[in-house]
Amino acid sequence: MEKFKKILKGLFFPVTLLTIITILSIIITIQAIYIAFTNDHTAAIYAAITIPITVFLIFLYIIDRVLIKRVAYYKMMLAEIAVAIFIFLVFSYQNSSTDINFYTNQDSSTDINFHTNQDYILVIFDSNENSLEKFNKKWLFGRELNVYGTNTLHLDRSMSKRKDLRIIEPKEWMGSYYDRGKYYFEGDSIEYIYSMKEFREIPNTNFLRQSEVYIDSLLKQEMH
Numbered sequence: 001m002e003k004f005k006k007i008l009k010g011l012f013f014p015v016t017l018l019t020i021i022t023i024l025s026i027i028i029t030i031q032a033i034y035i036a037f038t039n040d041h042t043a044a045i046y047a048a049i050t051i052p053i054t055v056f057l058i059f060l061y062i063i064d065r066v067l068i069k070r071v072a073y074y075k076m077m078l079a080e081i082a083v084a085i086f087i088f089l090v091f092s093y094q095n096s097s098t099d100i101n102f103y104t105n106q107d108s109s110t111d112i113n114f115h116t117n118q119d120y121i122l123v124i125f126d127s128n129e130n131s132l133e134k135f136n137k138k139w140l141f142g143r144e145l146n147v148y149g150t151n152t153l154h155l156d157r158s159m160s161k162r163k164d165l166r167i168i169e170p171k172e173w174m175g176s177y178y179d180r181g182k183y184y185f186e187g188d189s190i191e192y193i194y195s196m197k198e199f200r201e202i203p204n205t206n207f208l209r210q211s212e213v214y215i216d217s218l219l220k221q222e223m224h
Contacts, residue, residue: 011065014073017080022054022061029054089140096141098132098159101168103148118151119197120209122218123167124183125160126190132159152222160191173197177210183219192219 012019032046068076102121135143147153159165169176175198183190194215198206208214 014068016064016068016073016076017084018057018061018064021084022057025050025054025057092140096139097164097166098135098142098162099138099144099166099168100153101144101146102151102170103146119199120151120218121167121169121193121195122152122222123193124152124154124190124219124222125157125192126185126223127154127156129156131155157191167193167195169195169197177206179210179215181215183216183223185219185223190223194218 029047029050032050036044036047064076064080100123132143135145138144167178177196177198179194179196181192181194183192196206196209
């Protein structure tokens with residue numbers, strides 16, 4: 001019994017940041033496996049993500065248990081906190097995005113109702129201004145722009161080069177068609193993004209509004 005207590009103490013004490021993270025990861029993985037076995041096959045993605053992460057953390061934890069016997073406790077804690085902050089910052093930066101949120105109904109943060117009654121979104125990169133100044137900061141590295149009362153937005157050309165740019169359609173759409181291309185206007189090539197609400201009850205409408213002729217007509221109308 002004393003030997004078991006000694007082994008158990010060596011596994012968990014002294015407690016470090018990695019101890020807490022590893023235990024939490026194991027609990028989440030067990031829950032993910034349970035969900036995968038008790039739900040449809042689509043839930044297996046959670047287990048597929050958590051299992052490799054947990055295995056990696058256990059590997060690091062083994063190293064942690066070896067080092068904790070050789071390195072001062074406070075140094076280990078400081079090192080683990082520094083690494084955790086670094087990983088968090090790198091992860092946050094890599095997953096940051098520049099979002100354009102389109103709203104067609106009432107915004108919960110205002111008392112104003114905006115109804116565009118439109119079933120498409122058109123973002124045209126033809127402006128000469130610095131459109132990024134319109135965006136608000138989102139979390140640490142991301143930015144977002146909330147658009148009300150219109151379904152058409154003009155941004156400067158440099159914005160079209162941003163790989164992190166995301167167009168967020170109104171949540172009421174429940175489905176959409178996305179297209180990105182170039183429109184040739186007065187000898188100039190202008191990039192655009194077109195997104196359309198899908199009509200499940202009228203399939204022919206979807207086909208018509210996804211055609212190049214229809215999109216070109218919208219662009220021509222907006223550019224003139």
